[in-house]
Amino acid sequence: MQAMIIDITQENFEQMVVQNSMHVPVLVDFWAPWCGPCKQIMPVLEKLAHDLAGRFILAKINTEEQTELANQFQIRSIPSFKIYHQGQLVEELQGAQPVSAFQAALEPYLKADPSEELRLQAHDAFAQGQYDQAILLLGEASKANPNNFRVHLDLCKMYFQSGHLEQAQNLLEKLPDEAKESQDGKSLMALFKFTKIVAEVGSLEEIQARLAADQNDCEALYGLSGYLMLNNDPENAMQALLKLFMIDRSYGDNLAQKTLIEIFELLQQDHPELVKAYRRKLQNLMF
Structure with missing residues (x-):
C-alpha cells in the first residue's frame, strides 16, 4: 500500500476529507510556509503516513493559500490538527506534538493491520515446526504492509532459530535504523554477538574442560557467557562476566564491562529488577 498524502483546497x-473519512480516518494538518513548528512536524507526519500506509489519510491545508478554509474552521494558531472519522470531526490537537500523540489520537479509528494477523499465523506455524509455511506467511504479511518492520524482524528470528545465520544477518543489516533500535532488533543484534563469541571459543564441552583445568581462564569465561545468553540464562551469563571482570577487568579492551552493559540494555524492559541488582554488583566492583 502507498502512503496517502493529499493537498486540500x-x-x-x-x-477528500469528509467522504474519505467514511473509509479511513483523515488527519487534517493546518500549516503555513512561514511556520517553523509546522515545518518540523510535517516530515514526522509524512513518515507516519508511510509507516501506516493506507490506514489513514494525511490531508494538508496551507492556510496562506486556503484562507476560506482557515476562516471556516476558525484557525487562530498553527500548526493545528483535526481528525475526521465516519464523516465527523472526532479529535483535535494543537501545536507541535510528538509522533506518539498522533498515533494515540488515530489509534481508535484505525482499521486492523492485516500484516499483524499474518504475523501471528506465522508464529503459530513456526512453533509447530512448519518452517516453510511460516516463511510464506511472513512473505504475505510483508506484501500486506511493507512498512511493518516487525515482519522482517520475525523473519530474521526464524532464520536465526533455524540455523540460517548468514541469511538472518544479511536481512538484519538491510533493515532501517528504527527496526534495529527496537527492542526486538537489539535482541537480534545481541544474539549475533553471542553467536560470534561462542564460535570463536569452541564447543561448550571444550569451555567446561578449560574452566575445570583453570577456573580463571578469561577466554573460556567469556565464551561461557555467550553460551548462557544463547540458552536464555542471562543471570548466570552476567555472573560469568562479573567473575571475568574481577579476574581481569581490562580483558579484551574491557569486554566484560561492555558486554554487561549491553545485557543490561537488552533486559531492562522485561527484567528491570534483575538489571538493577547486577548493575549494582558491577558498580560495587568498579568502585
Whole structure:
C-alpha cells in the first residue's frame, strides 16, 4: 500500500476529507510556509503516513493559500490538527506534538493491520515446526504492509532459530535504523554477538574442560557467557562476566564491562529488577 498524502483546497475538502473519512480516518494538518513548528512536524507526519500506509489519510491545508478554509474552521494558531472519522470531526490537537500523540489520537479509528494477523499465523506455524509455511506467511504479511518492520524482524528470528545465520544477518543489516533500535532488533543484534563469541571459543564441552583445568581462564569465561545468553540464562551469563571482570577487568579492551552493559540494555524492559541488582554488583566492583 502507498502512503496517502493529499493537498486540500476548498473545492476538494468535502470529497477528500469528509467522504474519505467514511473509509479511513483523515488527519487534517493546518500549516503555513512561514511556520517553523509546522515545518518540523510535517516530515514526522509524512513518515507516519508511510509507516501506516493506507490506514489513514494525511490531508494538508496551507492556510496562506486556503484562507476560506482557515476562516471556516476558525484557525487562530498553527500548526493545528483535526481528525475526521465516519464523516465527523472526532479529535483535535494543537501545536507541535510528538509522533506518539498522533498515533494515540488515530489509534481508535484505525482499521486492523492485516500484516499483524499474518504475523501471528506465522508464529503459530513456526512453533509447530512448519518452517516453510511460516516463511510464506511472513512473505504475505510483508506484501500486506511493507512498512511493518516487525515482519522482517520475525523473519530474521526464524532464520536465526533455524540455523540460517548468514541469511538472518544479511536481512538484519538491510533493515532501517528504527527496526534495529527496537527492542526486538537489539535482541537480534545481541544474539549475533553471542553467536560470534561462542564460535570463536569452541564447543561448550571444550569451555567446561578449560574452566575445570583453570577456573580463571578469561577466554573460556567469556565464551561461557555467550553460551548462557544463547540458552536464555542471562543471570548466570552476567555472573560469568562479573567473575571475568574481577579476574581481569581490562580483558579484551574491557569486554566484560561492555558486554554487561549491553545485557543490561537488552533486559531492562522485561527484567528491570534483575538489571538493577547486577548493575549494582558491577558498580560495587568498579568502585
